Each structure stands twice: as C-alpha cells, then as structure tokens.
Amino acid sequence: xxxxxxxxxxxxxxxxxxxxxxxxxxxxxxxxxxxxxxxxxxxxxxxxxxxxxxxxxxxxxxxxxxxxxxxxxxxxxxxxxxxxxxxxxxxxxxxxxxxxxxxxxxxxxxxxxxxxxxxxxxxxxxxxxxxxxxxxxxxxxxxxxxxxxxxxxxxxxxxxxxxxxxxxxxxxxxxxxxxxxxxxxxxxxxxxxxxxxxxxxxxxxxxxxxxxxxxxxxxxxxxxxxxxxxxxxx
Numbered sequence: 001x002x003x004x005x006x007x008x009x010x011x012x013x014x015x016x017x018x019x020x021x022x023x024x025x026x027x028x029x030x031x032x033x034x035x036x037x038x039x040x041x042x043x044x045x046x047x048x049x050x051x052x053x054x055x056x057x058x059x060x061x062x063x064x065x066x067x068x069x070x071x072x073x074x075x076x077x078x079x080x081x082x083x084x085x086x087x088x089x090x091x092x093x094x095x096x097x098x099x100x101x102x103x104x105x106x107x108x109x110x111x112x113x114x115x116x117x118x119x120x121x122x123x124x125x126x127x128x129x130x131x132x133x134x135x136x137x138x139x140x141x142x143x144x145x146x147x148x149x150x151x152x153x154x155x156x157x158x159x160x161x162x163x164x165x166x167x168x169x170x171x172x173x174x175x176x177x178x179x180x181x182x183x184x185x186x187x188x189x190x191x192x193x194x195x196x197x198x199x200x201x202x203x204x205x206x207x208x209x210x211x212x213x214x215x216x217x218x219x220x221x222x223x224x225x226x227x228x229x230x231x232x233x234x
Contacts, residue, residue, distance in 0.1 A: 006191060007031035008098030011087065012178050013156035013212050015101065015108035020117035020155050021081055023110075023212045025073035026061065026176065027089075030192050033097050038069045045091035047075065049083040049112075056087070062160070064175045067192040079112040117155045121217040125150035127159075127207055132228030133187075140190030141230040143197050147184045147207070147223065155211040159184050163195050166202040179209065197227035 012026040013019055029037025040058035047054045055076040063069045079085060086107045089099070095106070102108055127149040134143045151157060156178070163173040163186065175194045177184050186195050186205065197203070204224050209217040 006100060006189070007033055008100040009033050009037060009089070009093070010101045011099070011108045012158055013110065014178070015099075015105075015110065016103050017110055017156055018113050019079075019110045020113050020115070020213045021079040022116035022118075023075065023079070023155070024214050025056065025087065025212075026070050026158065027058070027073055028068060028070040030068050030100065033093075034067055034069050036093055036097065037071055038063070040071050040092055043092050045073075046088045047079065047085045048088060049080065049085045052080050052083070054079060054085075058092070062175045064192075064194050065173055065196045066188050066194070068175070068194060070176050078116065081112055081114050083112050085110055085112060113154075117211060117213040117215065120215040121151045121153035121157060121209060121211050123149070123218060123220070124152055126220045127184075127209075127223060129223055129225045132225070134228035134230040136230050137190070142187075142189050143228055143230060144185045144187035145197075145225055145227065147186065147205075148182055149179070149184070149209075150182050151179070151209070151217065153211050153217075155213055157209055157211050157217075160208045160210065161186060161195070162206045164204050164206075166204060199227060199229040201227050203227060
C-alpha cells in the first residue's frame with residue numbers, strides 16, 4: 001500500500017545558503033510535524049557558531065489547509081559576518097523529527113554574509129503564471145501552478161500569497177512559499193501542500209515578495225489563473 005512521505009520540517013533559507021547578518025528564518029512543519037511547529041510561537045532556540053550564539057524566537061506565521069504550518073524565527077541580535085551558524089532545532093523539537101531539506105546533517109547550517117541586508121528587492125520581471133502541472137499516482141494528485149519572476153536581490157527570497165476563489169463564500173488561503181531560481185510553486189502534493197486547488201476552478205493570487213531580511217519588494221498586480229485538472233484515475 002502506498003504511504004505518504006515527507007513528515008518532518010523544512011527551513012528557509014535552504015541550508016547551505018549565504019544569509020545576511022540580519023536574516024530571519026522560516027520553519028515549516030509538514031504532516032506529523034505540523035502540530036509540533038504550530039506550538040513553537042513564544043519558544044526560543046539558538047543559532048551557534050564558534051564563540052558566538054544568537055537567540056532565535058519563534059513567532060506565529062501561516063497555516064495551510066493541507067497539513068502544513070510555518071513559523072517565523074526572529075533573531076535577537078545580528079550574526080557575525082563570514083561564519084557558519086547552526087540552528088539548534090533540538091532546543092525545541094525532538095531529535096526524531098526529520099529535517100527534510102538539509103544537506104545530510106541533522107541540524108541546518110548557513111554561512112553568514114558580509115553584513116546586513118537593508119535594501120528591498122527590485123523587480124527585473126514581475127511575477128507571471130508560466131504553467132500548470134497536474135499528475136496522479138497511487139498516492140493521489142500532485143497539482144501546481146508555477147510562477148516565474150526575476151529580482152535584483154542578493155538574499156534568498158520568499159513569497160506570501162493570498163489565494164481566493166472567484167466564488168462568494170469561499171475562504172481565502174494564506175501561506176508562504178520560497179522563490180527558488182526565479183520560480184515559485186503554488187499547490188500541493190498528494191499528502192500535503194501550501195495551497196488546495198480544485199480541478200479547473202478560477203483563482204486569484206495576491207502576492208508579496210520579501211527577502212530573508214524582511215525587506216518587501218514593490219507591489220505587483222494580482223494574478224488570475226485556472227487550476228490545472230488532474231488526469232482521471234482510480
């Protein structure tokens with residue numbers, strides 16, 4: 001019998017990235033780790049390098065309709081430049097919780113850059129819908145809409161999306177997704193996801209793009225699209 005995979009946590013920026021000394025971090029709980037992460041606001045953990053540590057406090061973030069929740073990790077101070085920092089997830093989470101986007105290590109690590117990032121991202125190409133993706137396997141349906149864009153920005157970036165159906169009485173969805181190589185994916189996998197879509201329905205996405213220091217890109221018009229329809233199957 002097919003089983004769902006991917007229970008655990010992910011962090012943004014992705015481990016191994018170079019981050020500004022005034023970065024914020026995002027921590028996402030997926031599947032069985034969702035409740036653990038949802039209970040973190042108000043708790044603290046540590047970012048450590050040799051001879052220096054910064055306390056990090058979890059703040060409320062976003063919750064998806066499909067078994068995911070993300071909290072914001074705000075640093076109580078700045079990182080030292082040109083150091084490798086480790087986030088001590090074990091301060092607040094059991095050691096059995098899997099790090100899904102790590103680099104083979106149990107704790108995520110990043111390299112700090114030369115200093116703080118105080119400059120907002122600038123658009124070279126504003127976000128646009130580029131394609132819809134829908135496929136079905138024995139576990140269920142994977143369905144995404146890809147947004148493409150281009151930014152003048154040195155720090156990793158993420159997008160906060162408010163997604164509405166063009167139908168009265170349907171609640172808006174509000175969640176966060178990373179921007180990776182100029183691309184962001186709205187949607188879901190068979191077992192979890194950032195956004196729930198229905199076959200062929202019309203949606204409007206209002207997007208805000210931030211860099212990892214919390215600087216906001218200039219506003220952009222909303223994006224209208226139809227959710228891709230999954231192929232039939234049992």
